[in-house]
Structure formats: structure tokens, C-alpha cells
Amino acid sequence: MAERRGKAERAGTAGYWPLVLAPLAMLAVFYLYPLAQVVWLSFTVPQPGLANYALLFTNPAVQRILWTTSRICVVTTAITMALGYLVAYVILHVTRRTEAWMLFFVLLSFWISILVRAFAWVALLHSRGVVNTLLMDWHVIGQPLALVRNELGVVIGMVHYMIPYAVLPLYANMKGIDARLVPAARGLGASPATAFLRVYLPLSLPGIVGAGILVFIFSLGFYVTPAILGGGKTVMIAEYIALQVVETLQWGLGTMLATSLLVIIFLMLALMARFVNPRRMFGAA
Amino acid sequence: MRLRRDSLGFAAAACGAWIVLLYLVLPLLFVVPVSLTPQRYLSLPDRELSLRHYATLIDDPSWINSILHSAIVASSATLIAVLMGTLTAIGCWRIASRLSEVARIIMLAPMIVPPIVHALGFYRVWVRFGLIDTFPGLILAHGIKGMPFVLITVAAALANFDLRLEQAARNLGASLAQTVRLVLLPCILPGIATGAVFAFIISWDEIVVTLFITSRHVYTLPRKIWDGIADNINPSVAAVATIFILITLVLLALSFLLRREARVERSAA
Structure with a gap:
């Protein structure tokens, strides 16, 4: 109008x-x-020019951080999307009552403070934490397992944080798929797997790409969970930027990495805009 | 029409989905017993339960103080976010040109830019503006962070608003200000309220910018929790976490009940 x-x-x-x-x-x-x-x-800073950006290609410490960050983000996004897709799909195909309960649990997790969630994982996973205590009491393990202060802990915490961000857009996207198409494919003789893979999955692809890029972008700049669950041992780019500025006062290096992060994220958003209508993604219109 | 629910494949998928949901919720519930431990470190209580970590929350004035600071910052930031977001949403909706669309996208930036990036920027500029470690400084930063969420929820509410109502008001002689105040605002109030809740929670939970632009004078609850986790994990954090979880649980359950009631009423009408 x-x-x-x-x-x-x-x-x-x-x-x-x-x-x-x-x-x-x-x-x-x-x-x-x-x-x-x-x-x-x-x-x-410290002097005019592209010297800070040259560090991206020459400094092994910077490259290690970039590698760690990309590895964790790819793993986190892949796991989050697989689990998120499963949950969104099931939520759409159960009874109304079960649907409400499942959405309730997703939203509960979504709304609970990020610090509380990171803390809960520390309490659960640290060497004298709940998981290790129970496993040792039951004599499953003799030594406490290293579950935090490493990449495993960071990924567990990040996937936990990101799942609602995958489920909610996927759910909204799947709701728009005509529910008669899969039964139609089945009626024409397709097996359940074929009907899913050749009809439903392609139709949900825009949602997968949109939600996947969203989760990846959030993961890239994530500070709180990696900082708490990585315990200084597994450092991702956001924490590294903070360290440069606060501890070693290397503003040049810190702002260069921040700017690079910004550029990458805007490139990914531009990519996303090709697949999904950003207005629909962000709720307006 | 829905998929055949009785198929084995779907049963397996549903099982998997419930396991994922357990993974989302169960870790949070383990915080509750941890908060009742009599030990001075994070552990499960083995024989007796103790409320000592809850007592610490009341006895230690720094916890109460941080809650107070958070409440001041979050409510003021919400005000700024609602004002900026609502005005922008109304303006962009009514103008609806390519230029206003560009303005709208720019206004969404605080939601998309990683917190660490704007935290650096805020820190640099706030030092120059004399806003470091002040309430106005933190409120302003949090207000800007919350604004995009108000913009989105109000824009969504406006999409359902009948433009002819506004034109009728103008034709009947109402000024622009009167039209906005008497016709438009009441209609989009639910959108504003939703946005306000988002903006409040964004500020209430914000830590990254807070770490950079506050130190001692302004000391919010997330900051207190952060410090509690950083230095040898104080179990009173578990007590705070439990309270947080309970409040979230109650509020969310309430919103679900209200929504169901609204749906029942609508179908009855």
C-alpha cells in the first residue's frame, strides 16, 4: 500500500x-x-599506513587467532544449524500443545542471561564441577576430564547460546512452506527420505542460509562465552582485541582486527541479502 | 495437513529434538543445587543444604548496589531506545522512500556490529567526551544498543496499521503531532512495549561495552557477576544465577499464559 x-x-x-x-x-x-x-x-596508529594490516599476513600470533576463531565458528555454526534445524522441523510437525512446550524451552534458553548461561557451563564442566564429580563418584573416570578452558568447552557453550538464534528464524521460514507439498510428493510415489531431500530441504534452503549466516556472524564477534569458557587458554578474536587494547595498549593491532571483523561481517550480510529478504529476516514488513 | 506423525523416522527426529531441548535447559537447572552447597567453592551439596550464598547476597552491599545501578541504567537506556526507535520507525514507515530505507538500515547497525568493535569506539570517544565511568555515558551506550530492537518491533506493529486512519485524522483537522499522539501511538503501543522489553534486557545483560567504559563509580550487576566468575568463581554467583533463572521462568510462563488467553478470547469473539 x-x-x-x-x-x-x-x-x-x-x-x-x-x-x-x-x-x-x-x-x-x-x-x-x-x-x-x-x-x-x-x-x-602507531604510524600512518597499512602496517597494521600487514600483520594479518606476517604475524604468526595473529594468524593463530584467526585460525582458531574461524575453526571454532565453522564447527559451532555447523553443529548449531544441524541441531537447530532438527528442533525447528520437529516443532512444526507436532501437536499444538507439544509445539507450545518446545517453543517455551527454546525461548527460556533464549531469554536467560548470557553470563548466567556461561556460568552454568563453568559450574557444570570445571574439574570439580557437577559432571566430573558425578562421573568420578560413579567410577566412570579416575581423573577429572578437561571440559572447560579449552576448545571443547567454548564450542559447548557457544552452540548452547546460538541454538535459539537458529531455531527461531528457521521456524519462521518453515512455517511459510506449503505443508501440502511433502504429502503430494509422497502421493506421487516418493519415499519419505526423497520427499524430504528433494522437496522440503530445498524449500527451507533460504532459511538455512539466512540463519546460518546470522549464527556465523554472531559467533565471529562473540566475546563473553569464549572468554569465560576458554579461560584464557582458547582465545578468539574478540577477546584477543580486548587484550591488545587493555593489556598491551596496542591500539593499532586491536582496531585493525576490529575493522577487519567489521568488513567481514558486512560482506557476509551482503551475501545474505542475496538469499533472503533482509526485511523479512529482521522482522519488519 | 501435517506429516504422518506415526512414522518411525519422525519419532526418531522428535526424540533428537527433545534431547537438544534438554541440552538447552538442563545445564541451567544444575545451577540450583550448586547454589545450595555449604562449601566455599562451586560444588554439588553432598549431605546438607545451605542458604549461606543467598545470605551473602543480602549481607554484601555491593550486590544490592549493583542491582540498583543496573536498574537505573537499564530503565533510562530503555527510555532512550524507545524514543529513538519509535521516532525512526514512524518516520521511515510514513516516508517509505529509498532514502528512508537507507536511514533505517543505518539505524540497525548497533545490533549487527560486534560488541567488541563498538566497545573500542565508545571507549575512545567517551574518554574525550568525559563520559567514562558515568551514568550518562553507560546509559547512552546502552540506549543506542537497544534502539534497533525497538525500531524492528515498532516497524512490525506499523506494518499492520491502517494508513487511512492516519489520513482520516489529518483530514479532520488534527495536526501532525496530534495525529501521532492520539491515533498512531495507541495503535502501535504493543510494538513499543515489546521493543522496550528487548531494550531493557539488552541493557540489563550487557557486559562487553560495560567492561570498557565503566570502572568503579558505575558498577552494574553483569559487571559484578563477571568479576565473581573471574576471580576463583564465587558460589554466590550461583545464587544470583538461580534467582535470574527463576525470574526468567516466571516472566516467560506469564507471557505464554497471557498469549494463550488472548488467543482463546479472540476465538471466542
Whole structure:
């Protein structure tokens, strides 16, 4: 409806611009300017030029962090999407009552504080934690297992945090798939597996790509969970950036990595926009 | 029509889904017994239960203080977020041109940019503005972080709003301000309320920016929890976590009940 308005009406909307421009001006001063500062510092500190960006290709410590971060993000996204897809699919195909309960558990996890969740995993997994105590009491293991302060702990915590972010968009996407198509394929002689793989899966592909990129983007910049569950041993890029700035005062290196992170994320969003309508992804329209 | 529910494959999938849901919820529930341990370190209570870690929360003024600070910051930040987000949503919805769409996407940036990146920016600029470790500084940063969520929920509410109502009000002689206040706002109030809840929780739970731009003067609850986890894991964090989990559980259950009631009412009408 909004698109079909005539010129005369559109002229009448000019009075609404201040509503947009006032918040935008505030955002420019208190948000975009700080971001611009980060980008600016990456090219000027400690001396002007691209020296900071050269570190991406020459510094082994930086490269190790990049490798660790990408590895953890890929593993986290793959596991999250597989589990998230399963949950979203099942939620859509059970009775209304069960659907409500399953959504309740997903949303419960979604709304609980990130710090509380990271803490719960530490309490559960550390060497004298719940899991190790129980396993040792039952004589399953003699020595406590190393479950946190390593990549395993980080992935367990990150997948746990990300699953609702995968389930909710996948669920919204699958809801739009015509429920008669799979029975139709079955009626035409396809096996359940064929009907799923050749009809349902391709139709849910935009949701998979959209949710997958969303989860991957969140994982890339994740700070809290890796910092707590990695315990300083498994360091991802966000924690590394913080260390550069707070501990060693290397603003050049820190802001360079921050800028690179920003560029990668916007490239991925552009990629996502090709597959799914971003307006639908973010809830408007 | 739904898939055949009785098929073996679906039963296996449903089993798998329930296991995933257990993985989501069960770890959180283990915090409850841990919070009741009589030990000074994180452990399961073996013989007796103790409320000593809850007593610490009440006796130690720094916990109460941090809750107070968080409440001040989160409610003020919500106000900023609601104001900025609602204005932008209304403006963009009414203008609906390519330019306003660009403005809308820019306004969503705080939701997409990784927290560590804008934390660096806030820190640099707040030092210059004299906002480091002040309430206005943290409130402003949190308000901006919450704004995109209000923008999204209000935009969604506006998508269901009949434009002719607004035109009728204008034709009947209402000014722009009157139209917005008397016609538009009441209709999109649910969207604003949802956005406000998001903005509040974003601030209430925010730690990364907080770590960078506050130190002693402003000391929020997440900061207190963070420090409690950082130095040799204080079990009173388990007590706080348990309270958090219970509050979330109650609020979510309430929202589910309310929504079901609304649905029942609608189908009855």
C-alpha cells in the first residue's frame, strides 16, 4: 500500500523527516563517530599506513587467532544449524500443545542471561564441577576430564547460546512452506527420505542460509562465552582485541582486527541479502 | 495437513529434538543445587543444604548496589531506545522512500556490529567526551544498543496499521503531532512495549561495552557477576544465577499464559 501512494501524498510526508533525522543525528555523533574512530586508528596508529594490516599476513600470533576463531565458528555454526534445524522441523510437525512446550524451552534458553548461561557451563564442566564429580563418584573416570578452558568447552557453550538464534528464524521460514507439498510428493510415489531431500530441504534452503549466516556472524564477534569458557587458554578474536587494547595498549593491532571483523561481517550480510529478504529476516514488513 | 506423525523416522527426529531441548535447559537447572552447597567453592551439596550464598547476597552491599545501578541504567537506556526507535520507525514507515530505507538500515547497525568493535569506539570517544565511568555515558551506550530492537518491533506493529486512519485524522483537522499522539501511538503501543522489553534486557545483560567504559563509580550487576566468575568463581554467583533463572521462568510462563488467553478470547469473539 505504501508503495502505491501518489506524488501528492508523498509530498505530504516531508514533515516526517525530522522524526528520522533527529535519532540519526544522535546515532551519528554517539555511535557512527566512535566506529569511524576505530577504523581511523587502524590506519594511523602507531604510524600512518597499512602496517597494521600487514600483520594479518606476517604475524604468526595473529594468524593463530584467526585460525582458531574461524575453526571454532565453522564447527559451532555447523553443529548449531544441524541441531537447530532438527528442533525447528520437529516443532512444526507436532501437536499444538507439544509445539507450545518446545517453543517455551527454546525461548527460556533464549531469554536467560548470557553470563548466567556461561556460568552454568563453568559450574557444570570445571574439574570439580557437577559432571566430573558425578562421573568420578560413579567410577566412570579416575581423573577429572578437561571440559572447560579449552576448545571443547567454548564450542559447548557457544552452540548452547546460538541454538535459539537458529531455531527461531528457521521456524519462521518453515512455517511459510506449503505443508501440502511433502504429502503430494509422497502421493506421487516418493519415499519419505526423497520427499524430504528433494522437496522440503530445498524449500527451507533460504532459511538455512539466512540463519546460518546470522549464527556465523554472531559467533565471529562473540566475546563473553569464549572468554569465560576458554579461560584464557582458547582465545578468539574478540577477546584477543580486548587484550591488545587493555593489556598491551596496542591500539593499532586491536582496531585493525576490529575493522577487519567489521568488513567481514558486512560482506557476509551482503551475501545474505542475496538469499533472503533482509526485511523479512529482521522482522519488519 | 501435517506429516504422518506415526512414522518411525519422525519419532526418531522428535526424540533428537527433545534431547537438544534438554541440552538447552538442563545445564541451567544444575545451577540450583550448586547454589545450595555449604562449601566455599562451586560444588554439588553432598549431605546438607545451605542458604549461606543467598545470605551473602543480602549481607554484601555491593550486590544490592549493583542491582540498583543496573536498574537505573537499564530503565533510562530503555527510555532512550524507545524514543529513538519509535521516532525512526514512524518516520521511515510514513516516508517509505529509498532514502528512508537507507536511514533505517543505518539505524540497525548497533545490533549487527560486534560488541567488541563498538566497545573500542565508545571507549575512545567517551574518554574525550568525559563520559567514562558515568551514568550518562553507560546509559547512552546502552540506549543506542537497544534502539534497533525497538525500531524492528515498532516497524512490525506499523506494518499492520491502517494508513487511512492516519489520513482520516489529518483530514479532520488534527495536526501532525496530534495525529501521532492520539491515533498512531495507541495503535502501535504493543510494538513499543515489546521493543522496550528487548531494550531493557539488552541493557540489563550487557557486559562487553560495560567492561570498557565503566570502572568503579558505575558498577552494574553483569559487571559484578563477571568479576565473581573471574576471580576463583564465587558460589554466590550461583545464587544470583538461580534467582535470574527463576525470574526468567516466571516472566516467560506469564507471557505464554497471557498469549494463550488472548488467543482463546479472540476465538471466542
